[in-house]
Amino acid sequence: xxxxxxxxxxxxxxxxxxxxxxxxxxxxxxxxxxxxxxxxxxxxxxxxxxxxxxxxxxxxxxxxxxxxxxxxxxxxxxxxxxxxxxxxxxxxxxxxxxxxxxxxxxxxxxxxxxxxxxx
Numbered sequence: 001x002x003x004x005x006x007x008x009x010x011x012x013x014x015x016x017x018x019x020x021x022x023x024x025x026x027x028x029x030x031x032x033x034x035x036x037x038x039x040x041x042x043x044x045x046x047x048x049x050x051x052x053x054x055x056x057x058x059x060x061x062x063x064x065x066x067x068x069x070x071x072x073x074x075x076x077x078x079x080x081x082x083x084x085x086x087x088x089x090x091x092x093x094x095x096x097x098x099x100x101x102x103x104x105x106x107x108x109x110x111x112x113x114x115x116x117x118x119x
Contacts, residue, residue: 011099015095015096015099018092018095020088020091020092020094020095021092021095023088023091023092024085024088024089024091024092026088027081027084027085027087027088027089028085028088030081030084030085031081031082031084031085034079034081036079037076037079037081037082040072040075040076040079041076043072044069044072044073044076047065047068047069047072048069050065051065051069
């Protein structure tokens with residue numbers, strides 16, 4: 001099992017060196033430094049919490065509250081730092097899909113092998 005954990009750590013290190021991860025890391029840092037984005041995210045979280053409270057009481061949020069929420073989401077989505085973050089996440093997700101496909105293929109090959117590796 002230690003060998004597998006070492007390989008997983010090496011994989012994590014290699015992923016951390018990819019251009020896609022580096023771009024994601026920069027985008028996350030820029031997003032966290034964007035005051036407008038942080039304020040909008042906090043406002044959305046506050047509204048979602050209020051919606052949850054209302055819904056658990058068996059009620060529906062008012063149309064004004066829903067409209068305010070939708071407008072706040074639109075403002076967030078319009079921010080360049082948000083758009084850059086979403087693009088970076090999508091690009092890194094593509095890398096992870098390919099990695100997971102390779103891991104799955106390796107697992108199928110390993111399962112077909114007659115050699116049993118102790119854990």
